[in-house]
Amino acid sequence: MPSFLETLIDPLEAGEFANLFWDKTPFSCHSASRNIETVYSQINAISIESLFQHHDGKIRLHKINSLGQYLSVECKTLAEAQTSFANGTSVAFLNVESWLGLAQTIRDNLANILQISPTCFECVAFATPVGSGVPFHFDGTEVLILQLYGKKTWKIAPNAVEFPTVPFAPSCVTPIIPELELYATPESLMVPLDKITTIELKTGSLLFLPRGYWHETKSLELSISLSFVSQIPSLLDLLMNAIRKHFVKIPNWRCPIRPNGICYVDIEKDLKDFAADALVSVVNSELSRLGFENKKNSTHGWLNEIRSSDESRSENIKLYFNTDRKSVMKVKLCG
Numbered sequence: 001m002p003s004f005l006e007t008l009i010d011p012l013e014a015g016e017f018a019n020l021f022w023d024k025t026p027f028s029c030h031s032a033s034r035n036i037e038t039v040y041s042q043i044n045a046i047s048i049e050s051l052f053q054h055h056d057g058k059i060r061l062h063k064i065n066s067l068g069q070y071l072s073v074e075c076k077t078l079a080e081a082q083t084s085f086a087n088g089t090s091v092a093f094l095n096v097e098s099w100l101g102l103a104q105t106i107r108d109n110l111a112n113i114l115q116i117s118p119t120c121f122e123c124v125a126f127a128t129p130v131g132s133g134v135p136f137h138f139d140g141t142e143v144l145i146l147q148l149y150g151k152k153t154w155k156i157a158p159n160a161v162e163f164p165t166v167p168f169a170p171s172c173v174t175p176i177i178p179e180l181e182l183y184a185t186p187e188s189l190m191v192p193l194d195k196i197t198t199i200e201l202k203t204g205s206l207l208f209l210p211r212g213y214w215h216e217t218k219s220l221e222l223s224i225s226l227s228f229v230s231q232i233p234s235l236l237d238l239l240m241n242a243i244r245k246h247f248v249k250i251p252n253w254r255c256p257i258r259p260n261g262i263c264y265v266d267i268e269k270d271l272k273d274f275a276a277d278a279l280v281s282v283v284n285s286e287l288s289r290l291g292f293e294n295k296k297n298s299t300h301g302w303l304n305e306i307r308s309s310d311e312s313r314s315e316n317i318k319l320y321f322n323t324d325r326k327s328v329m330k331v332k333l334c335g
């Protein structure tokens with residue numbers, strides 16, 4: 001018996017789906033499965049009213065202000081969200097997998113197909129009034145969208161910036177996050193108008209957007225959709241966490257830096273002590289916690305592509321990978 005998600009992706013096989021996901025290839029599909037009627041019956045159990053009635057987590061409003069600028073703001077109460085929705089504003093219900101059975105099921109199916117932990121995904125339910133949507137932007141995560149109700153148009157385009165670490169919307173009132181400016185030029189942050197593809201989603205349609213893919217949406221009808229947003233960390237995320245976890249245990253590394261520059265830490269010695277084994281074990285244990293361990297016969301494109309050779313230089317840290325490139329073997333600080 002195919003899982004709920006396998007019915008939705010039919011005629012794609014689970015393995016083909018996983019390959020598209022890890023190969024960072026966008027795709028959309030509308031299931032031709034004979035089991036789709038069963039799926040529809042579960043989708044039909046969800047309504048705008050049930051979202052407003054049962055949701056007790058965070059809510060965000062996605063709106064356009066009088067200057068035509070895009071803004072995403074936290075909403076304090078369900079009553080405010082309901083009023084905003086009635087006035088044409090899109091409402092995002094965060095972490096609905098905590099109470100919505102269908103979202104839990106699909107998240108678990110997704111994690112099972114990709115062979116990673118379910119904690120790598122959270123689900124956001126979007127309720128969008130007719131004619132509403134969000135302008136062109138990109139997110140620093142992978143997103144799998146399931147359209148539950150109504151028709152919604154998506155315009156998507158590839159991003160010249162590979163694997164952005166933060167979201168960005170040209171028309172957003174919020175300025176560019178400084179980290180993005182470290183690796184993206186102003187030209188690379190423009191929507192590639194000649195590469196836009198338009199996709200229309202209806203009940204049961206799926207759309208997968210790789211990390212950083214540009215997208216713009218508009219609801220042709222009152223719409224409800226589920227977005228499964230990846231929380232898969234980058235190697236950079238793991239390294240930064242590992243460094244903090246190690247040095248936060250040493251009091252003098254937690255001490256505020258003094259104006260006279262006197263430091264009670266032997267920086268060179270501490271870094272050398274930390275360098276190899278500690279970092280390797282923390283990174284590998286974090287990979288293990290997320291379900292990436294012991295996949296000797298599988299290919300994790302995201303890790304392999306980080307390294308095209310057996311060593312990596314990042315600032316003053318060098319990583320040595322095992323020959324299977326599935327785990328970090330040694331970390332060395334370089335002068």
Ligand SMILES: [Fe+2]
Binds near residue numbers: 137138139215
């Ligand atoms: Fe988005």
